[in-house]
Amino acid sequence: MKLFYAPGACSLSPHIALREAGLVFDLEKVDPAAGTTKAGLSYADINAKGYVPALRLADGEVLTEGAAIVQYIADLAPQSGLAPAAGTLARIRLQEHLNYLASEVHKAFTPLFRNTTSEEGRAAARANVIHRLDYIEQVLSDGRAFLVGEGFTVADAYLFVVAGWTKPTGIGLERWPYLQAFVTRVAQRPAVQAALQAEGLAA
Structure with a gap:
């Protein structure tokens, strides 16, 4: 491959x-x-x-x-263990998170990486990113280690990547302590x- x-x-x-x-x-x-x-x-x-x-x-x-x-x-x-077995509710939860990350969180960042985006557009995009990550913070706030529970899955790899984009865009992770801890935890994986x-x- x-x-x-x-x-x-x-x-x-x-x-x-x-x-x-x-x-x-x-x-x-x-x-x-x-x-x-x-x-x-x-x-x-x-x-x-x-x-x-x-x-x-x-x-x-x-x-x-x-x-x-x-x-x-x-x-x-x-x-x-990167994905639960097909046909299980846990697998559907994984797909739910992957679709949210792809269609909502990932795409929300897109205007912030374009040189042609106006300041007004950037402000709107930042607000949209913040709103989307507020939901992720809510999911993680029950103390779970990862999105689908205690085991690392491919959804966590995707979240780690898009959450990392808060640094170059100047948004930061300070307002989301659970997400910030998640990123730190995932970053330590070999x-x-x-x-x-x-x-x-x-x-």
């Missing part, structure tokens, strides 16, 4: 999942602005959507969309440290 990624982007989530699952994979860095990979390939030929992540399988099939990719990774290594190191993001 080969994961196409951009450092610090949402592709960090499946990168973490691959390492947590103990799977063998290669990495290829993508320059989204240029539309090329480190090897000089046209990224549009790999993923016509133009954004990361993309996971190329051994048979040449390419998977896109982070929330789908991480579940595929989890199912390749069921012993890892697989997370390895992924950060590989992408040049380690402190």
Whole structure:
């Protein structure tokens, strides 16, 4: 398998999942602005959507969309506990969190990474991010270690990545103590440290 990624982007989530699952994979860095990979390939030929992540399988099939990719990774290594068994309520809860993170939290950050967003647009986007993360704080406020209980899942990898975007956008995590503690806890995982190191993001 080969994961196409951009450092610090949402592709960090499946990168973490691959390492947590103990799977063998290669990495290829993508320059989204240029539309090329480190090897000089046209990224549009790999993923016509133009954004990361993309996971190329051994048979040449390419998977896109982070929330789908991480579940595929989890199912390749069921012993890892990265996703509850299919058909269980816990699996539906995992999918619920993944969909919320992808459609609400992730997308709420998008205007803050665009140079063309007006100050008024940035203020609205920040307010939207805060509102979305307020819900995550509420979920974590019952003392659970992770989103679906006491075990780390692929949803936690995704949350760790998007929560990390509060730093470059100037939002910070101070107003969400449970989420801040969650990020600190996840950051200490060896697989997370390895992924950060590989992408040049380690402190």
